[in-house]
Amino acid sequence: MADMVGPGCQRGIPGNVEMPLAVERLPNGNTLIADAGDEAGFGSEIIEVNPVGSIVWNYNEGLKFAHSGRRLRNGNTLITDTTNNRLIEVTPDKRIVMSSDEWGGGTGKLSDSSRLHYPNEAFELEDGTFLVTDRNNDRCIQVDRKGHVIWAFEKELHHPHNGNPLPNGNILIADSDGNRIVELNRKKEIVWSYGDGKPETLWWPRGAIRLEDGNTVITDSKNHRIVEVSPSGKVLWKFQTEHVDKFYITHVTKEGTFLIACTDGHHQVMEVDRTGTIVWLFRNYRRPSPIYARLTNGFFKEVGEDGVPRHWVFAPRLSEGGGKLIWDNNNKPSPCPGLEYDRPGGLFLQQNITVKPGATYRVGAEIKTIDVKGAACIHIDFYDHLVGSLYRDITDMPSGEYFTGTNDWTHDSFEVKVPPKATFGQLRLAINHSGKVFVKNIMMNPL
Amino acid sequence: MTFDRVMSGKRKRQCAKLVEISKDTVRQAFDKFKPEELGITWTGGKDSGLGLWIIRQVCQEKGIPLPKAMIIGEGDEFEEIETFVERIKKEWTVPLEVCRNEDVLKAAHYTLNAPVKVMDLNERNQAELKRIGFDGNEFPFEAESYVGNHLMKTVVFNDFLERNHIKGIFQGLRWDEHPARFNDEYFELKEAGYLVPEHTRIRPILHFTEKDLWDTYAAFQIPYCALYEKGYRSLGAKTTSQIAMEGVPAWKQDLENTEERAGRRQDKEKAMERMRKLGYM
Numbered sequence: 001m002a003d004m005v006g007p008g009c010q011r012g013i014p015g016n017v018e019m020p021l022a023v024e025r026l027p028n029g030n031t032l033i034a035d036a037g038d039e040a041g042f043g044s045e046i047i048e049v050n051p052v053g054s055i056v057w058n059y060n061e062g063l064k065f066a067h068s069g070r071r072l073r074n075g076n077t078l079i080t081d082t083t084n085n086r087l088i089e090v091t092p093d094k095r096i097v098m099s100s101d102e103w104g105g106g107t108g109k110l111s112d113s114s115r116l117h118y119p120n121e122a123f124e125l126e127d128g129t130f131l132v133t134d135r136n137n138d139r140c141i142q143v144d145r146k147g148h149v150i151w152a153f154e155k156e157l158h159h160p161h162n163g164n165p166l167p168n169g170n171i172l173i174a175d176s177d178g179n180r181i182v183e184l185n186r187k188k189e190i191v192w193s194y195g196d197g198k199p200e201t202l203w204w205p206r207g208a209i210r211l212e213d214g215n216t217v218i219t220d221s222k223n224h225r226i227v228e229v230s231p232s233g234k235v236l237w238k239f240q241t242e243h244v245d246k247f248y249i250t251h252v253t254k255e256g257t258f259l260i261a262c263t264d265g266h267h268q269v270m271e272v273d274r275t276g277t278i279v280w281l282f283r284n285y286r287r288p289s290p291i292y293a294r295l296t297n298g299f300f301k302e303v304g305e306d307g308v309p310r311h312w313v314f315a316p317r318l319s320e321g322g323g324k325l326i327w328d329n330n331n332k333p334s335p336c337p338g339l340e341y342d343r344p345g346g347l348f349l350q351q352n353i354t355v356k357p358g359a360t361y362r363v364g365a366e367i368k369t370i371d372v373k374g375a376a377c378i379h380i381d382f383y384d385h386l387v388g389s390l391y392r393d394i395t396d397m398p399s400g401e402y403f404t405g406t407n408d409w410t411h412d413s414f415e416v417k418v419p420p421k422a423t424f425g426q427l428r429l430a431i432n433h434s435g436k437v438f439v440k441n442i443m444m445n446p447l
Numbered sequence: 448m449t450f451d452r453v454m455s456g457k458r459k460r461q462c463a464k465l466v467e468i469s470k471d472t473v474r475q476a477f478d479k480f481k482p483e484e485l486g487i488t489w490t491g492g493k494d495s496g497l498g499l500w501i502i503r504q505v506c507q508e509k510g511i512p513l514p515k516a517m518i519i520g521e522g523d524e525f526e527e528i529e530t531f532v533e534r535i536k537k538e539w540t541v542p543l544e545v546c547r548n549e550d551v552l553k554a555a556h557y558t559l560n561a562p563v564k565v566m567d568l569n570e571r572n573q574a575e576l577k578r579i580g581f582d583g584n585e586f587p588f589e590a591e592s593y594v595g596n597h598l599m600k601t602v603v604f605n606d607f608l609e610r611n612h613i614k615g616i617f618q619g620l621r622w623d624e625h626p627a628r629f630n631d632e633y634f635e636l637k638e639a640g641y642l643v644p645e646h647t648r649i650r651p652i653l654h655f656t657e658k659d660l661w662d663t664y665a666a667f668q669i670p671y672c673a674l675y676e677k678g679y680r681s682l683g684a685k686t687t688s689q690i691a692m693e694g695v696p697a698w699k700q701d702l703e704n705t706e707e708r709a710g711r712r713q714d715k716e717k718a719m720e721r722m723r724k725l726g727y728m
Contacts, residue, residue: 159726176726204726222726246727264727299582318727333584346725360627364593375718381728394728395719398626402718411592415627432722443593445579446640447601 012042015055017284019317020261020269022068022121025253030056031282032077033261033269034069039315039348041065046079049269049282059090065317067120067161068249078130080119083321087122087132089145103147110141111148118320121162131171133163136320140173140184153188162207162249172216174205181208181218194218194229202227203392207249217258219247222392226250226260239276241265243388243421266386287387289313291352291424298365298442300337309337312351315428320345323431328368328438338438339431344374346394350428353444355382355418363427364413365442367403374433375402378412378442382422390419394430403437415447454666462663466501469651472633473505476615476649485514485649486613488604489543491528491672492682493697495619496535497660498652500669502617503539513541514617517607520547521590521599523559523684531672538670546603548572555588559686563588571642575602578642590684608644615647623656624681624707657707661698681707 019036026032030050037044045060046069059069064083072078076089076097086108089098100116101108108115118136125131129144139154140163158177166172170191171184179202180195194216195202203222210216215236217228224245228237239258245265250258257273257280268283292311302310307325314325323341341347355361369376379399382390391397398416418425429439476485487502489495499516506513518532536543554567562585565576579597589595608616622628631653639645655663657680664671674682675697678690692700 177724295580298580301582318725344724346722346728358630362593362596364596366592374721374724377722389728391728393723394725395723402722404718411589413591413593413596415625417627417630430722432725441581441583441593443580445597 011038011040012060014045014058014060015047015284016043016286017047017269017282018043018267019264020248020267021066021263022070022249023259023261023269024070024251025259026071031259031269032069032071033282034066034079036065036067036082037063037317039317039350040313041083041316044081046077051280053282053284055284057092059094061094061096064321068122070123072124073128078122078124080122080132082118082120082135085116085118085321087116087119087130098145100147109147110143112152120160121164123164125165131163131165133160133173135159135161140171151186153184156182156190164207164209166210172208172210174207174219176204176206176221179203179205181205181216183210192231194233199223206247209250209252211252217250217252219250219260221246221248221263224265224392226258237274239272243384243386244390244392245388246392265388267388283386285387289352291354293354295351295353295427295442295444298444299334300440301334309349312337312349315348315350318345319343319347323347325349326436331438331440336438336440338368338436339376339429340436341431342434344433346430346432348428348430349439350426353425353427355422355425356446357418357420357422360415360417360447361444362413362415362447363398363400363442363444364411365400365429366409366440367400367407367412368409368438369403369405369407370436371406372404372431372433372435372437374431374435375404376429376431376435376437377402378414378427378429378439380416381426381428382419383424383426384421385423390421409440454662458662459666462659462666465655465659466504466663466667468654469498469501470505472649472651473502473617475634476617476651477505477509479647480615482511482514484612484614486607486611486616487514487516488616488618489516489518489532489541490619490682491518491532492619493660493664493671493675494621494624494652496671497655497663497669498617498619499535499539499541500667501651513539515611515613516541516543517546517604518543519600519603520545521595521684523590523686525672525674525682525685525688527674528672528682531670535670544607546607548598548603551588551598558588560587560589562586572598572602575642602642605643608646613646615649617649617651619652620650621655621657621660622653628653657702658698661702665698 017035018038020033021036022034024032030048033047035045044063044066047055048057050056063081067082068080070078076091079088087100088096120135121133123131138157142151157175161174161176163171163173173182179197182190183192185191202220205218206221207219225240246263248261248263250260257271259271262268267285270278271280296311300309304310308314322343326338326340327335329335339347377399379397381397400412400414431437550569554563555561564585586594590599635648678692678695680691680697
């Protein structure tokens with residue numbers, strides 16, 4: 001019997017908000033939240049919450065890592081179902097009345113023969129067409145309900161996350177991997193931009209909104225802050241929490257407060273006023289999986305009925321729909337698991353382990369890689385009491401070697417000092433981009 | 448053994464100041480513990496060597512002999528280190544104990560990479576394997592692997608403390624040598640645990656950067672192992688340590704912009720850049 005500290009819990013429970021990504025305040029005062037779901041890929045949904053925090057509506061049929069839900073003028077909800085590469089419109093009684101899968105005679109093709117690839121955001125325009133931010137196609141497009149491309153901007157963008165329409169007809173786009181915000185006119189000219197490409201200025205901004213006074217409020221995600229800049233690019237206001245919080249989308253309410261989707265920081269949606277005071281907050285999250293008293297089944301001798309090593313979680317949330325868990329059955333003395341992956345996202349095999357703040361641990365394992373185009377490694381992520389990661393970026397997490405290409409079995413070990421605010425660690429085998437990585441004999445012990 | 452460069456008087460004074468900070472820590476340790484309750488870890492490398500030299504200065508000032516020192520024999524040592532250790536041991540009269548996990552060495556027939564069967568080990572070593580979660584029947588004899596490191600270093604270290612009733616042990620760790628060391632303190636109490644005796648770790652040279660360290664060696668003509676002249680920057684086991692820059696003495700390498708514990712894979716930065724592309728985390 002494994003020694004567990006935290007309780008186990010079911011995955012995909014309706015109303016549990018694991019990773020809020022988009023948020024908007026509806027005219028009736030309720031708040032619409034897009035939840036991307038948990039790390040194992042379950043629980044993505046769109047929920048509508050009233051001011052006292054009751055969930056009054058939700059939609060979760062088949063969603064995978066959904067990034068946005070927007071209420072349309074006809075009362076339906078437009079959803080970017082990101083990992084499923086589709087855009088759907090659902091009625092209040094949860095019927096799908098439009099799906100991009102039906103475009104192009106059921107092929108899912110748009111009028112320009114392309115397909116949506118990892119769409120992140122979609123807004124309804126005045127004329128009833130949609131402005132879609134099609135992230136992995138590096139573009140923002142305007143399409144009608146039948147998939148006709150009316151307008152497209154598909155150059156100079158690098159994984160944009162949120163293009164939204166401005167009253168003057170222009171479009172404000174968060175060019176996330178370009179570390180900048182750009183404003184385009186309909187002639188596709190960049191008429192305004194902020195960000196010099198350096199992460200100190202903007203680091204992976206995932207959204208921007210234009211205020212009535214002409215200033216722009218930017219969610220500067222990896223700098224875990226909100227910044228307001230003037231048209232001339234002067235920083236006028238900043239908001240930041242004490243913990244690391246990769247804010248996703250900010251929405252301005254008619255009262256002038258900001259609603260912020262706090263992604264995986266503390267898994268909450270909050271509303272702040274201009275003094276930085278939190279005036280409303282919604283959080284419905286609990287620790288998602290068992291937390292073990294110590295590393296358990298590090299030698300992978302026990303395998304569950306689902307083919308996943310027992311006590312380990314296979315986590316494809318960020319894998320963009322690809323990747324699988326594999327086994328090297330020829331390994332002696334017993335088979336060992338691995339991850340096989342085929343695209344630029346990330347895939348993980350992980351376990352939550354109790355740690356003592358301030359203590360130093362040694363983590364070690366043996367790793368083998370085959371044709372890894374990105375990188376593979378073992379790393380550990382630490383979480384605070386509200387399950388917020390203590391790191392701004394994956395490469396800041398304590399890790400062993402970063403393996404690329406093909407490497408035969410290699411001993412890999414590293415020491416890690418547990419940060420003071422950590423309440424548990426998540427030990428992961430990680431792979432980013434294509435290839436295979438195998439692991440065996442994982443150990444972790446206080447020094 | 449000389450450094451072929453001239454140091455400014457100012458830099459020498461800076462080094463002397465760094466040494467003074469270390470001496471203060473050592474003096475505090477002698478105030479806290481009796482000399483026979485103290486121990487010194489020594490590897491023959493540059494860090495513990497500087498520590499030993501500083502502790503010796505304080506002992507001379509107090510007119511007392513050096514506390515007992517330990518060196519861990521992993522079964523994969525450089526001859527140059529052995530020669531150096533022998534020489535210093537004599538010159539400085541170091542009461543040195545060479546500590547080995549004989550049981551593991553025997554089970555490996557004193558052969559590197561030979562398989563060690565868990566059932567061939569004594570009870571203590573088997574218990575230690577269980578403690579770190581080792582769940583296999585055998586492992587290769589290799590000091591730098593996780594299991595090897597634990598049995599050949601950690602276990603030997605704890606055993607030395609236990610046998611000699613050591614309460615405070617000097618270590619030659621520095622903040623800048625490894626990210627996990629950033630928050631280390633000069634004195635750290637380790638509570639007693641299963642197979643671990645209670646002890647205080649004392650780290651007098653924490654504040655030295657790699658450059659400070661080599662400048663101090665030069666300023667005070669402190670002896671060091673000849674391997675550093677050949678280009679090694681960090682010495683571990685013989686078969687897993689690598690020359691960072693062939694023929695370029697450690698102190699002449701770009702200490703501030705390159706890694707002391709050079710990784711096996713040079714394109715780490717590129718790999719990190721690709722990992723960063725993931726964005727979400």
